[in-house]
Amino acid sequence: MIEDMLRTPDAVRDAERYTAHNYHPLPVVISSAEGAWLTDVDGRRYLDCLAGYSALNFGHRHPKLIDAAHAQLDKLTLTSRAFIHDQFADFCRELAELCGKDLVLPMNTGAEAVETGIKVARKWGYQVKGVTPGQANIVVAEGNFHGRTTTIVSFSTDEDARADFGPYTPGFTIVPYGDLAALADAIDENTVAVLLEPIQGEQGVVVPPEDYLPGVRRVCTERNVLFIADEIQSGLGRTGATFACEHEGVVPDMYLLGKALGGGIVPVSAVAANADVLGVLKPGQHGSTFGGNPLACAVATEVVRLLATGEFQRRSAELGARLHAGLQSLIGKGLVAVRGRGLWAGLDIDPALMSGREACERLAERGVLAKDTHGSTIRLAPPLVITEEEIDHAVAQLAAVLAG
Structure with a gap:
């Protein structure tokens, strides 16, 4: 053995x-x-x-990523978002351009990106869509893996991840992955988002039917619901495209990114969306001590530049x-x-x-x-x-x- x-x-x-x-x-x-x-x-x-x-x-x-980290370690590693550092704007601009979105919100871990996406979707629902206060719901898929916080495991169907961690956070409706009709039926007047992995990694690298993601995009547009793509594992080159959604020609309203964004050196995650979505956040409503720190931005900017070459x-x-x-x-x-x-x-x-x-x-x-x-x-x-x-x-x- x-x-x-x-x-x-x-x-x-x-x-x-x-x-x-x-x-x-x-x-x-x-x-x-x-x-x-x-x-x-x-x-x-x-x-x-x-x-x-x-x-x-x-x-x-990777030599370019290690060089970027070494150079930044000799200069500045943390300021907090109370100030602006010289690596921040380049990272946000270049990642936004890679994603084709207006804005980026840097965080640390993938689970933080998912939690951020949930908060933004709810706030968008109340402030923009006009959902009844306290009634926002998000449609998710069976077999999902989006992280291990108490909110995220509340809508997990993996009992190892979920059992004995209640009470669970309400506001989520679970439907079978790949079943467009079930997803459409689950959307009501208080639905603010559909949150999906374009390919379910933890479930065993499950690829949905070819027409599924385009159908999700169409339904979300018709019903005025945000399509949130968790590309934390599937994104940034893993599937042969920058994002797995690209294989079906689909553009979500919000990308959740992480893992490879830190180059295997530091934890870096981000939410990318247009201003009509991420713009609902105002100072003091969300934040992170280490999110967007100089070391993380220096490494992640180099990651984005590696991806930009194709x-x-x-x-x-x-x-x-x-x-x-x-x-x-x-x-x-x-x-x-x-x-x-x-x-x-x-x-x-x-x-x-x-x-x-x-x-x-x-x-x-x-x-x-x-x-x-x-x-x-x-x-x-x-x-x-x-x-x-x-x-x-x-x-x-x-x-x-x-x-x-």
């Missing part, structure tokens, strides 16, 4: 002893990384096929086609289904063969790191700097694991 590989298990034991068990990590202790590769404390190398749940889209320690979106599309072709060849050979887009894949393993956890343990033994979800499903999301040879290597190791 994988435990037998470890010559230095003390770090694993100490992690188990001194930390709350809110994660169940593989017993691999990483000490350094570069590009698509990780190295553990014993010098063993692993191909990273998770990329920090898409937080590391540009790989580990290089990483093209790599994701081209290399993603190679990845999915390799994975499709394993259907019937241990895999029962493959889903995804770009360099993002959800794989359903024959449950009679092994669980997703067992598959990830065996992959780790072979030097490939991935993450299981929901029983026999595993997710692959390698950094966008991965090469063709490395993709072929990952697929070959998976094939070997499935063959036993």
